[in-house]
Amino acid sequence: MDIKVSIIGSGNVATHLSKALKNSGATLLHIWSQNFKNAQALAATVSATAVDTISQITDDGSDLVIIAVKDDAITEVASALVNRKGLVAHTSGAASLADLSQLQNYGVFYPLQTFSKHKELNFNEVPICLEANNDANFQLLKNVATALSKKVYEVATDQRKILHLAAVFACNFPNYLYGVAQQLLAQHQLSFDIVRPLIAETAHKVQTALPTEVQTGPAVRNDEQTMAKHEKLLQENPDWVNIYQLLSEQIKKSK
Incomplete structure (x- = not known):
């Protein structure tokens, strides 16, 4: 899969998703986390670069930025990407698509599974639920999702x-x-x-x-x-x- 992805977060979802993306052939560019040491540890695992500010994740690098943080932090993290033109997606099941509406291109990439950092799982069996603010962004997310899983669904915020x-x-x-x-x-x-x-x-x-x-x-x-x-x-x-x-x-x- 010829795509460059940056991940915001270093928890359970971010860890499994980063590994699955790398295994699918994606290039992991940057990892940011509130805890820089955690970002460094995950970055080392997926051959990415840990960054200490979100502003270092620029348009001329990543094709897709995935926000994998707790729900309460999504809007704040998105505000740091407000000048980004490229696609940004969060991984939350409970947060709405509109939580990213301050951005130009945005979507949802929600893997419906329970994740633990140190327990491996077959990502090919993980349902991935997608939503985006336009058809082009949805198609990009779908291309990424189908490279990771055989169970990909278009699911609106309310659903x-x-x-x-x-x-x-x-x-x-x-x-x-x-x-x-x-x-x-x-x-x-x-x-x-x-x-x-x-x-x-x-x-x-x-x-x-x-x-x-x-x-x-x-x-x-x-x-x-x-x-x-x-x-x-x-x-x-x-x-x-x-x-x-x-x-x-x-x-x-x-x-």
């Missing part, structure tokens, strides 16, 4: 915000509940390894069926005695009791 919300329910909340399970097990000298196969099978089921079709457990069976026993076991942690009761009631209603 993307729903996708991001759905991802919180599908990923972030279950992971918190895994943490509750781990703490419960640890309190009773049991290993989290025992439930890993259960977690894997639950995730595997919904690859071929809808969640409501494969729901199991005491709540869906309306097993009141078992649920009462569970709540008693949780009585030392009222927050967990509340979570248990709320989710159980919602599962009952979903039948």
Whole structure:
């Protein structure tokens, strides 16, 4: 892929995206981060140059600048690129396309996945959701996305915000509940390894069926005695009791 890209950010998304771009044949020019040492570390990994000011990312270099920072910082970062004529895209699921409207050419390049810096993943399977302020910019983003992934979608801001919300329910909340399970097990000298196969099978089921079709457990069976026993076991942690009761009631209603 004959394109020059600069990355603003050095976190999980920036790290995986930079590596995927390099592996696809793109040239990584500049990496900027609030933490210059982090920028240097990522730049060394993808044969780029770390810069200490965003103004060093100029029009005569990068074809595309990707902003991969926390949502609250996107507008501020974009303001430092206001004189740039080339394309700038952010990677946020929750921020709107309009958050970059102070720029001339802008878009969204949202990879819908959970990223951890030190865990490799197959970017070819990562859905990438695109949006841009005009057709030419969309086509450029699409060319980049299709070089990285076989799952590329045109998704408008309002739809993307729903996708991001759905991802919180599908990923972030279950992971918190895994943490509750781990703490419960640890309190009773049991290993989290025992439930890993259960977690894997639950995730595997919904690859071929809808969640409501494969729901199991005491709540869906309306097993009141078992649920009462569970709540008693949780009585030392009222927050967990509340979570248990709320989710159980919602599962009952979903039948």
